[in-house]
Amino acid sequence: MATLKILMAADERLKKVAQKVEKVDLSVQKIMDDMLETMYKTNGIGLAATQVNIHQRIVVMDISFDENGNGKKPMYFINPEITKRGKELNVYQEGCLSLPNIFDDVERPATCTVKALDYNGKAFTLECDGLLATCIQHEVDHLDGIIFADHLSRLKRNRILTKLQKCKKRKEYSQEIFNY
Numbered sequence: 245m246a247t248l249k250i251l252m253a254a255d256e257r258l259k260k261v262a263q264k265v266e267k268v269d270l271s272v273q274k275i276m277d278d279m280l281e282t283m284y285k286t287n288g289i290g291l292a293a294t295q296v297n298i299h300q301r302i303v304v305m306d307i308s309f310d311e312n313g314n315g316k317k318p319m320y321f322i323n324p325e326i327t328k329r330g331k332e333l334n335v336y337q338e339g340c341l342s343l344p345n346i347f348d349d350v351e352r353p354a355t356c357t358v359k360a361l362d363y364n365g366k367a368f369t370l371e372c373d374g375l376l377a378t379c380i381q382h383e384v385d386h387l388d389g390i391i392f393a394d395h396l397s398r399l400k401r402n403r404i405l406t407k408l409q410k411c412k413k414r415k416e417y418s419q420e421i422f423n424y
């Protein structure tokens with residue numbers, strides 16, 4: 245396994261729309277293994293392939309592990325599609341591995357249904373709520389070239405991007421657990 249380099253906002257490559265995976269083979273599984281390792285290493289709970297400059301519709305997530313890295317339950321989503329969004333909205337303070345040390349409230353549907361292929365290419369459907377619902381919506385956004393700051397007001401978004409530019413040279417990640 246290998247650790248991959250994470251793209252930082254406002255890198256234009258984060259705006260690319262990812263392509264559908266045609267076949268879940270060893271190369272796709274290798275990408276998922278590397279993404280997962282990268283995500284754990286940086287204390288993230290979710291990572292989209294777009295963030296590591298791989299423009300295929302692949303997401304890895306784990307919302308189970310604690311701050312010591314115990315209780316890992318990796319989740320794999322290939323070609324994830326949100327087929328239903330609940331009417332009720334929920335606000336979470338979101339963070340992102342591509343926007344280190346930035347956290348802000350984002351409003352999204354509180355529940356959603358996602359269809360995807362798993363690590364072995366098998367189709368599944370998952371009903372999501374709570375953090376899981378927020379996280380998968382955040383990751384699917386990445387595959388469509390959208391970062392969470394795009395959901396904020398223009399003023400807030402510009403402020404975030406300016407702040408990121410200033411600390412571009414610092415490579416540390418926040419130790420908060422909610423990095424998606």
Ligand code: NI
Nearest residue numbers: 340341342424
């Ligand atoms: Ni993110």
